[in-house]
Amino acid sequence: MNYVRGFLPWLAFSVVAARIDWRYSALVGLAVAAALLLWDRWARRPLDASTIQLSAAVFFGLLALFAFAVPDSPLRTGAIALSSGWLALTAWASLIARRPFTLGIAKQMADPARWHDPRFVRVNVTITTVWAVSFTAATIALAAVLAYAPGSTVALVAVKAIAWAVPMTFTLYYPAVLRARAARTAHEPT
DSSP states (O other), X not given: OHHHHHTHHHHHHHHHHTTSOHHHHHHHHHHHHHHHHHHXXXXXXXXXXXXXXXXXXXXXXXXXXXXXXXTTOTHHHHHHHHHHHHHHHHHHHHHHTTOOHHHHHHHTTSOGGGTTOHHHHHHHHHHHHHHHHHHHHHHHHHHHHHHHOTTOHHHHHHHHXXXXXXXXXXXXXXXXXXXXXXXXXXXXXX
């Protein structure tokens, strides 16, 4: 569950943001991101396995600075949508840079002989694309909920839950489906 660990700052922020002031939820996100980054450095994980944590540290650092500087900003109610938008930008940027954020995580769980296999890279491009699309859709949906039903905590939580459940499920099952397909193909008579 290396994928879940990387998203802990974002999950912590979302949970705390629903309960307390946005300034402190930004600090919680920053603290969790910093703790994970320190743990990764201590464990000597490569930086490409920490893309989401690095992104979280930057986002929550900037958000905390802004939130404490302008605590009554209208942005305080849109921070949840903004956080999904930042994650979408992170995912899309990793794809544009040809370094899908899931690739560094997947390398921690795969045989190094497979790291440069075009199929391995393609699987991670696909998985990262699903995350990017999900975060983009969540950003749009969250902005709509905030605009048309700002007090609807249930709708906000539902959007966030779906935005995480869909790509997480895809991440878990897509490689297994491809492995099963490859195994069937290998056993078919030629």
